[in-house]
Amino acid sequence: MLAFALRRLTQLLVTAIISSFLLFVVTEFSPGTVSRQILGPYALPNQVALLDQKLGLSQSLPQRYVNWLSVLVGLKANPLGDPSLKLDLSDSRGDRYFGNFGYSLMFKQPVRDVLAGPLENSALLGAVAMAFIVPLSLLIGILAGANAGTQLDRLLSTGCLIVTSIPEYAAGVILLTIFVSYLNWLPGTSPLLATEQWSIASQLVLPAAVLTLATVGYVARIVRASMADTMTKPYVRTALLKGLTKRRIVTRHVIRNGMIPPMTVLLLQINWLVGGVVVCESIFAYPGVGRLLLQAGLFGDLALVQTITLLSLAIAAVTQLLADISYVALNPRVRLT
């Protein structure tokens, strides 16, 4: 087990390095330069060139990647923070520390400070949504899968299909029309600023509902398919012939074996919920990572886009590691080699 974990960790590290380099190269090819962005449209070409030089942007690509990585791990100070540049960028953590993601030019603050709030907010929304997604999709999927081919299965499967095919923005507008415009039960946006009338909790209801609607149908269908498949396995027939009740077979044997594929899908949702809820966060003006990524991408805030993408990669890698480990727990036959 230890060797397995170590090997996976090494793979993780290699993946991180390769993907960070690819990410760096891709963002390097985006239009406009950092210096032009800092100095604004009135700056002269020679001023831009001068700043390029000071920031080390005129060096070769591999050199710039090494620079960027050195700043990230704390070996080097970020050239943008140099007070002599008069950019008014400063970092309360000092200029050299591990996990220095640089400065967001859109907010003129260290990326870590910009990202902390939205990350927390997205995690909160993701947690609330998961609290509904997991039990609901498991319940629906298991019910449908254990009763594959019956009336109940058809009803649940069709329902899931319908819900899955409603896009997030449509679900958002429909819910807004009903609960905000007509009933006035809920707030229309979720900036997470509490007011006398609308608590923070009330602001979470609609975005969480949209995310749940968008995800439950899909996950439930995966659970159903896996359950239905497991139900046809010979050992289920054997158990039936042995005289076990269906309920006992499902709860004791089938669920455990049928959960392996849905586990991957569920864990992948975490990645999406924390870093990729762009549409839903935009509809409700929710101050999360997804909306920030959209803003940063549109503005061309390279450091912020890089950091959010790196973060998504890291979460994906970690959740998949968790998925692999949980396979072992669910099915000891999975080889740890």
Added chain:
Amino acid sequence: MSGEKDHTYLSRLRAQLADRQIDRREFLRTATLLGVSASAALTMAGQVRPARAEETPKAGGKIRIENKNSSADPATMTSIDESNATRQALEYLTETGADNITRPYLLDSWKPSDDLRSWTLNLRKGVKWQDGRDFTADDVTWNIKRLLTDETGSSVLGLMKGYMLNETKGADGNATHSLWDANAIEKVDDHTVRLNLKVAQIAVPEHLFHYSFAMVDPTSSPKFRVGINGTGPFRVAELNPGRNVIYEANKNYWGQKPYLDRLEFVDYGDERAAVPAALISGQIQGILNAEPQQMPLLRNQPTLQLYEVLTGDGPALRFRVDHKPFDNPKVRLALRLGVDNAAVAKLALGDMGSAGEDHMVAPVHPEYFKLPDFKQDVARAKQLLAEAGYPNGLQFEVAVTKTPAYHILVVQAIVEQWKQIGVNATINLMPTSAYYDVWTKVPVGLTSWAHRPLGIMNIGLAYRSGAPWNESGYNNPEFDKLLTQAESVADPVERRKVMEPIEKILQEDGPMIQATWRKQATFYAKAVGGFSMHPSQYIFARNLWLKA
């Protein structure tokens, strides 16, 4: 009030009013520009301010308003939102009201010389910075000098360059600026500053209210932040760029104390669709402005009040005249002749718009000269394109911002109409912040030009050779000369004569299509008192109060 101290031009102005050569509004505007207080001007105009049955404002409470924010230096601000955020804490020497009349604010009064080349600014006594220090002439001269320095990068430089600065071209071809005279900004005493101008200029008081002209404390950083030391009625208590700003009332404010205890500006970014939902559910009590397509929804809400005003807000679809084929005036004229402005206005704004005349002077401006109708002429446009060497039409890209949404409609309408003259343009939809990073660079783009009280103001910012905001690179010495001449004429009737050739030059040779004027409209909760819609969308939260 019409004593010997008054400007000699006043008596002529009064005669013109009597002869109905100018209307009452114009009289008020020009009289106040010449240093007469607004109430005295109203008396001269033979009318007293109508006594309105208004409720008495109540003190206390908190209001939330939708308005974007940033932590920019006010000198380099490029949006009304940012200026609204700083406006509550930092103040201006003068103030142009919702009625387009400019009055002294941090000034007590101003007095131009008869030749309009020397402006004496008398500071209001008793004005205090939030840290308790007196607001003095030194603060004013420091601020003006800062704004007129190249390194600051403020748009004030373009606005005042014609009458305050000299330009020298360096060896590298780049222009640098310096005060035209060492005594151009003169401190007379602790409460008097005199501006000595290179040439006559009438709009000095209105330039002093240009939104980058907020007075900042010389002793600390001008960057907008928590605790920034202004003279204003509110203190910045919390600032989260991209999210919100929270203000607390300045208990020691030098003027009428604000009614509200707290004020919050909530930033919804470019998520304009989210804003009406927030207003309807009472999360915010007001929005910066309502877009035409949001009007039907918001009009139907019983708890909301509509405020609207006619303006000189007209986006310009401009061409970089240093890019082919737009360097050819025939091409620019052909592109203008290919467009029916009335149809564009109707399509983009419905009953919230009216047709522009491609010269940026609006009917609400006092110096507006009515030129003969400029009609769409497809045949002539095609002929001009052929003469310019493009018989098979043109292809290019038009950049436009995501917000306000009607700008996209303006561009779509123009692009569709161009097809009749063989011009196939594609549309590049850009996020607003990204566009304004490159707005002076893109070959073709639609830029928002906010309402300003005088017609010559936007023209001076946008089309004078070498001005920082000259986004088209337009360079026409004859136009520059006429513009400087117009800026020196106090007489609205006389100025109108100079405006005729200016408007004609822009219509026939100019670098842009300016197809629409719009009404500004917004909605506030009925529970909010004291609001009036400013044509520039400026918010003065010191006037706002909450009804019980």
